[in-house]
Structure formats: C-alpha cells, structure tokens
Amino acid sequence: MMPESSSSATKTMNMIEAINSAMDVMLERDPNMVVMGEDVGFFGGVFRATAGLQKKHGKTRVFDTPINECGIIGVAVGMGAYGLRPVPEIQFADYIYPGLDQLVSEAARLRYRSANDYICPMTVRTPFGGGIFGGQTHSQSPESIMTHICGVKTVIPSNPYDAKGLLIAAIEDNDPVVFLEPKRIYNGPFSGYYDRPVEPWSKHDASAVPEGYYRIDLGKAATVRSGEALTILAYGTMVHVTKTIVEEMGIDAEILDLRTLLPLDIDAIETSVKKTGRCLIIHEATRTSGFGAELAALVQERCFYHLEAPVERVTGFDTPYPHSLEWAYFPGPVRIATALTKILKD
Amino acid sequence: MPETHPKKDVGRPASNLPPLSLHIPEPRYRPGDTPDFGDIDIPAVEATPRPGEATKPDAMRELSYGLVRVLDFDGQAKGQWDPKLTPERLRIMLRYMMLVRAFDDRMFRAQRQGKTSFYMKCTGEEATSVASTMALDRGDMCFPSYRQQGILIARDYPLIQMMNQIYSNRGDHLLGRQLPIMYSAPEHGFFSVSGNLATQYPQAVGWAMASASKGDSRIATVWCGEGSSAEGDFHSALTFATVYNAPVIFNVVNNQWAISSFSGFAGSERTTFAARAVGYGIAGLRIDGNDPLAVYAATQWAADRARTNNGPTLIEHFTYRSEGHSTSDDPSAYRAADEATAWPLGDPIARLRQHLETLGEWDTERHEAQAKELDELVKTTQKQSEKLGILGHGMHQPFETMFEDVFEEMPWHLQEQCAQMLAEQEAKFGPNWKPE
Secondary structure, eight states, X not given: OOOEEOOOOEEEOOHHHHHHHHHHHHHHHOTTEEEEETTOSSSOOTTSTTTTHHHHHOTTTEEEOOSOHHHHHHHHHHHHHHTXXXXXXXXXXXXXXXXXXXXXXXXXXXXXXXXXXXXXXXXXXXXXXXXXXXXXXXXXXXXXXXXXXXXXXXXXXXXXXXHHHHHHHHHHOSSOEEXXXXXXXXXXXXXXXXXXXXXXXXXXXXXXXXXXXXXXXXXXXXXXXXXXXXXXXXXXXXXXXXXXXXXXXXXXXXXXXXXXXXXXXXXXXXXXXXXXXXXXXEEEEESTTOHHHHHHHHXXXXXXXXXSSOOEXXXXXXXXXXXXXXXXXXOOHHXXXXXXXXXXXX | XXXXXXXXXOSOOOTTSOOOOOOXXXXXXXXXXXXXXXXXXXXXXXXXXXXXXXXXXGGGGGGGTSOXXXXXXXXXXXXXXXXXXXXXXXXXXXXXXXXXXHHHHHHHHHHHTTSSSOOOOOTTOHHHHHHHHHTSOTTXXXXXXXXXXXXXXXXXXXXXXXXXXXXTOTTOTTTTOSOTTOOOBGGGTBOOOOSSSSTHXXXXXXXXXXXXXXXXXXXXXXXXXXXXXXXXXXXXXXXHHHHHTOOEEEEEEEOSEETTEEGGGGTTTTSOSTTHHHHHXXXXXXXXTTOHHHHHHHHHHHHHHHHTTOOOEEEEEEOOOOSOSSTTOOGGGTSXXXXXXXXXXXXXXXXXXXXXXXXXXXXXXHHHHHHHHHHHXXXXXXXXXXXXXXXXXXXXXXXXXXXTTSSSSOOHXXXXXXXXXXXXXXXXXXXXOOOO
C-alpha cells in the first residue's frame, strides 16, 4: 500500500520522534495548527513528543497550559470554532476524565448539533497503556470509552511509520480524533517478555520514516502477518506481543493491526475471519465492556457460519492497574498462549 | 527496640468543643411568605467611580462588591458610568427589549398550545443580553447560555429562523436536532447553544485566545447563570483567561434562581459572584442587571479593556428571574409568589421607558403603538413559521438527517444503521412509503 506522500528522504525514528515529526510537518504546512498541553512548550513534553517544536514554531503555536484538562479540551473547542486546528496533548490518558464532558458533550457533537455551523477539527494526543510501572493512574487503556462516544474517531498506532502517517491524517481530519499513543512502545517494540532486553525501533522496518509529509488514511487496518490458522485482532502494544508469541509457537496466524478503532475496518476483519474461521481478540484494556466485546459481537454477527470455534478474548483484568503486580495483570505470553491453544484445539 | 512512634497523640485534641453542624443554605422566602428585599444594599448612582479601562484588577476590587448603576429610580441617567447614548440609540435598545418580551410571550403560549416541547423566557433579564450586545462590535463572538435570545434579536437575526428552530420544522436549519431555543447563528456571531451548563465558558476563552494569537481585533463574550458558575468549566475558563490575558468578557447573570435552587447553592451567602474575579486577578464588576444603561456601560468598559490587551472582565448582572426556569417549571412550588414585584431594582423595560419619557423622547402613545406593532410582527412571523410545520406534526426533517453530520463523512456503521431505520419506517408505513 502506497500512502499519499510527498517524496522525501527517510530517517530512522522511534515512535516519539515520528510523532514529533508529524506535528512539525503539520505546523509547517498549516498556519492554523496549534499544539498545547501541560509541559509541552519550552520543555517539550514529559515524553519529549513536542521537543523543539516551540523553539521552531513559536510560543503562540506551541505552548504550555494550566493543569486543567477540562480547560485544555474546552479551549481547543473554542479555538476550532474560531478556525484554528488545535492538537492538545493530555499528558496521560488517565488524566483525560476531567476533560471528558468537553469531549463527549461538546467536541463530539458540535458538528451535529449545529448542523455544520461549527466543527471541531481537534486531535487529542495522549499516551496510554501500561507496562511501564505507572501504577493505576499512569497505565489505563480508555479506548472503549472513546469509541462509545458518537462523533469522535479513535486511532491507535503501533509503530513509528504508522504513528506519523496516522497522526497527520488525524490532524487533517475535520472531526475530533482521540489519538492514543501506546507509551510502552515509544522507544521500541515490546515482545511481552518484560525480563528481556528492550529492542530499539532501529532494528524494526517500521522505523524508516519519511522526513516529510505523508498520510495513512484513518479507518484502515494493516495486515501484520498473513496466515490461515486463525485471525488475531490487536492494536498498539499488543500487536508486537502477539506477533512474538505466535512466532514462538509456530502458529500460522493472520494478525490484523486495527490502527483505527472508529471508524473500524470491518471489511478487513470480515474477510480475514471468513478465511480462517477463528478469531482471537487481544487488548490490554479491562475486559468487561472493553473494545473486544464490540469486536466479538461484530464478528459473530457477520461471520457466525464461518466460525469453527467460539470467539476468544485476551484482555487485562477488571481491576485497577496494579503497580507491583503489573506483570501478573498484563495480558502477556502465558495468557495469549493459553488462548491460542484453546481456540485452535476444537 | 527503639520506639519509632510516640504513644501519645501528638496532634491537638479537639475535645470540649460543641459538635460540628452542617450548614444547608435556605432561601429567605418560600411560598406563602411576603418577600421584603429592603435590606439589599443599593448604593447611590453617583457613588460608584468608573476606573480607566486599563486599571489593574487589584486596584478596583471594590467594584466586585458594589453595584454599578446609571439609572436612578426617577429615570435619570447619572454618574461616571453614564454611557451618554443618544435618544435614538436608547429607543433602539427599548425596541429590542420589547421585541424580546413579545417574542417570549408568544412562544411561551405556543408551547402551552402544544406546538412545541419546550420554551424558556428571559422576562426581567432582557437588558443583560440586549444592552450587552449593543455595546459590542458586530464581529465580536457571543457564547450564550440558554437565556440569551436577546443577543440574536439585538443582532437582527430573522425571527422566523428562531421560530423554525423552536418548532423543529422544515425551515429549522439545525434540522430539528436541538431542543427548542438552542439556536446557532455563526453569521450573527452567536455560538451553538449546548444545553450543558457553563461548557461554553472555556470555549469562549479558546476563541478569544485564537483571536489574540492571530492578531485579530475581535473579542469573545460569554454568559452563564449564577447557578452554573459552580461548574468546574467556569473555573477552568477563568484560570485560562487570566493565564493568557484573553480578550474575553464573562457575564454571570445572577437572576437569583437556578430552577428551584436559590443563589445560596452557588455561594451567594458568602460573597458576590463578581468577587470570583478577585482570586483570579481578573477585573470584576457587579452591576444592576435591570438597568440597561449600566449593562451597556459595563460591557463597553470591558470590551475596550479586552480590545486593548488589558485582559478579561467578569461582570455579575444582579437581576431577577421573573418567571419560571422554563415551560417545564412551576416556581410557585418553591418561592414566594410576588418576589418579582417586590424586587427592588424594577423591570428593565419599564426603567428604560421611564428614562426616555423623562428625557421627553418617548411617551405612552408611542410606547403602546410600538408594543402593538411588535406583537403584530411576532404574530405574523409565527404564522409564516407554522406553515413550515410545528413539532410532531409530520413536517419534520427527512429521517436520514438523523445520521448526517455525526462525522463529515458517514462511516459504514452509520450507513448500516440509517438503512435499518429507513426499513423500519417502511415496515411501519407500508411499501409505498417514501422518505420525506
């Protein structure tokens, strides 16, 4: 698949650098784009995603905000109404809740309630997910809360190349997008084995990122690995964990990286599950009412007569994210291997 | 083993004190009581100084606790705050306020006649939006709450469009999606009314910040009630406004009642609403909201302040909600019946009329003729609007509009749901059914 792109040299980037590059490119291209959030200005963000952007693009384009997520998202809605294209950062997805009313009741519905009088072309970037010893307030995966909102798109990249192309597409989108960044894989893909050394992105093909503009359209899944034995639906960090386990077990699995949860690439899912007859869904978020429940419902609605085994889910547990017991909580190799064995048994 | 914690309590014992008691605010008057507002402090018109528009907030704190007035109770405009408007401007102001009242009366009745689901009057509060809007530049952006129909009227928004929205009929440009009175009018600098409370506050600040960052000359203004000043959004907005010195005017319409909760449940027993500004380092003005000239003067002051990069202003409009919260409300169940007539600051239309008459620029005959003319205008417009339908009489928007504008482009799941809904209509109305 060739994304729309302006030709430019590629550079080896990790996810942070790719996300930074997407904002840099778009700040250059669109004079109405602004970046704002806690610590994003002079300092460049706690994860360094906005490093250097204020110096290059100026203080009125990239600036720090008060510690007030309701204000950050609410102000961004007003900026969008003026004609700007705001890209606010919420420092951790766990902190988005004070701003949720502005997202759910305002940003998401502004186009609808005003019948196109006003739109909200905002992209909320926020790091999410665990595996970094962040405890219960720096580890959550709230994607199903976002997909439950009518009028918000939810995007989750899993590698540097996708992160840049998807973020550019999100910024250019004229509707609000929640762009969830899996922070465990900012610096390198994660095998799921926390006790093994972290492999840097530089050893991964997807770290070759064009320096200039390109976009990856929202709503399109990527096939990470083709196979016949079963279909695995995953996104973010879990794409890499899944791939590791599948290869270790020598299973001919087809892994789809969903990339955009809403709008969902239902055609890719349907085609794959009808081909393999089995579907395993893997996410880190808590289980009950998680996005896996939606995926499982869609798969049985559309592929029931092709299924050879019940749809299975591998998820985090329905507890707050525990600090010291993080690796017992995380849906790692054992949980995934158990589910794979079960779904392939019948 | 060494003792790491002393055995005795090292804190300060709280014994020998009476037990704690929880304070639940209670309004002074309930149904059956005779209200008396004689103790409300109303300073003389001339008593309040008008500082320069660039005055530092710390140097004008007393204005957050006082009451800016222009019209005295004899109909004379006095003092430093007198905006000295021409009689022609005053007559325009009176006309707009009278039109708002005529419109409210007619639409309230339309709801009672079953022509729509809901309506909200602003009786007694007309000045807080009409006079305020007249002191703004036409390009300034207004972020209203739900009781600022006066903004649209004062910007000559077509009445029929307001009515079409109230009836959710074929002419409703919001496609029947919003509860009546939740207008949206970008060409008239009027933001989409949310219905969630105070959410427009940070949005107005964001708009003002955008205007400032673009080197524009336009400012933002925003309204909420005293009740919703308790929302977190209000405080988020004031924080952002002071941090970025945003060119924005905050209006708190203190009409004493938030549905059945009196202003005490938003903190009025302890301080004024204008005083919220003090802690944020924002200019605060507490004004007589039933005095159209005070509203105009305060807004003009705040607009000039914002436009010269001197920052935001919070204006508390001290007024009274003369009628129910909405058509769904019955205030006789929770407050004294004649509070509105006992209110010591009178009625804004009556006060402006008295002022114009005192000046010899208006008289009973003209007033009555104008009232009749406006009533006719509203009635005629209503008939035109009703030709486009009233709520629930089948003259609504096409069914598929339900699914449009959730996103710029309709994704597959909404297309599927739209097809399902149309099939339901066919099952209900038969095979020859056609979408409108």
